[in-house]
Amino acid sequence: MKTLVVSNQKGGVGKSAIVTQLAMYAVEKRNLRVLVIDSDQQGNSSKPLLKSGLVAAGKPFSEYLLNKGTTVPHADFVLLPGDPQLGKLEKNAAMHNTIATNFRHLLASVDNDFDLCIVDTNPFPDIRLTAALVSAQYVLSPIQLNQEAIDGIAKLRADIANVQATLNPKLKMIGLLPNLVLPTPFQKNNLRDLAQHFSNLLMKTPSGFAHVKERTAIAEAQSAGMPLYKIPKTSARDAYKELSEVFDHVLTAMEVK
Ligand SMILES: Nc1ncnc2c1ncn2[C@@H]1O[C@H](COP(=O)(O)OP(=O)(O)O)[C@@H](O)[C@H]1O
Ligand SMILES: [Mg+2]
Incomplete structure (x- = not known):
């Protein structure tokens, strides 16, 4: 099993x-056995996946950590x-070592049962994210192409380098994935700048540096709990074409099965 943290x-x-769309794609289009771990108490990947009717649900994730x-x-x-319990773990400092150990144990215990494990994460760095990064092999970071996000990339890279140096030398950065990209000159320039300064952090696909445009079909698919390829609209087909190319690249980079 290969483990990807989306952070x-x-x-x-x-x-x-x-996380949601990659998981459904990997199961239905690539025939992979997939475990999704939603470590964010907001449950924004849990909701669409439960709605889809495609998943078997385990216990709330905090129970595995505790x-x-x-x-x-x-x-x-x-x-x-x-x-909701996930949001309370950070304050429980006495449990942090146990939480990291239990996360690692969980992944090891299902190593032969799945081909791919995808971990969705909460926006603030805390013990959940650390525990995930310590035990995973890969990390993928969606970003938006605004100035603030671009300024944050050096820090993101330093944070990953720090985990690699101290906790998990096997962790590999698959890359940054510009998402919600708009066809404005400002964003086009930002993507070009990004490619110049951080080209090793961007994923190169057959059609250039990987990115995902802002597509209402993606938001619709998420609220309907459906994979993009089941939304009967031309715009969804275009979005799927773009996204599936990115997903294939990610799965190849991870050497999943
Ligand atoms: N490429 C996209 N085009 C349009 N809407 C998107 C796209 N990517 C995500 N969204 C929508 O944007 C919102 C935030 O995305 P979400 O995945 O919840 O972000 P995060 O998990 O980083 O907080 C959601 O409503 C989601 O459906
Ligand atoms: Mg989220």
Whole structure:
């Protein structure tokens, strides 16, 4: 099993949308066995996945972090849903080591049951994110192309480098994924600047640097709890074409099955 953490300290950049759509794509189009872990108490990937009817739901994710040995359902597509308790773990400093150990134990215990584990994360760095980054092999960071986000990239890179140096030398940055990209000159320039300064952090796909445009079909798919490819609209087909190319790149980079 390969584990991907989808992380960025900013909210609203599309982490949960990427997690949800990648998971459904990997199961239905690539025939992979997928475990989704929603470590955000907002549950923004849990809601659409539960609505989709495609997943078997395990216990609320905080139970796995607090109790070693909480069992995972036997199925090819499983969700461990986000729950309100997750927001309280940071204050429970006495449990932090246990939480990190239990996360690692959970992943090890299902290593043969899934091909891919995708972890959705909360916007603020805390023990949940640290525990995920310590035990995962890959990280993907959706970003938006505004100045503030671009200014934050050096810090994001330093944070990942710090985890690699101290806690998990095996962690690989798959890359930054500009999302919600608008066809404005400002954003086009920002993407060009980004490519110049951080080209090694961007994913190169057959059609250039990977990015995902702002597409209402993606927001619609998320609120309907559906994969993009089941939304019967031309705009959804275009969005799917773009997104599936990005997903193929991510899965190839992770050497999933
Ligand atoms: N490429 C996109 N085009 C249009 N809407 C998007 C896109 N990516 C995400 N969204 C929508 O933007 C909102 C925020 O995305 P979300 O995945 O919840 O972000 P995060 O998990 O980073 O907080 C959601 O309503 C989501 O459906
Ligand atoms: Mg989210």
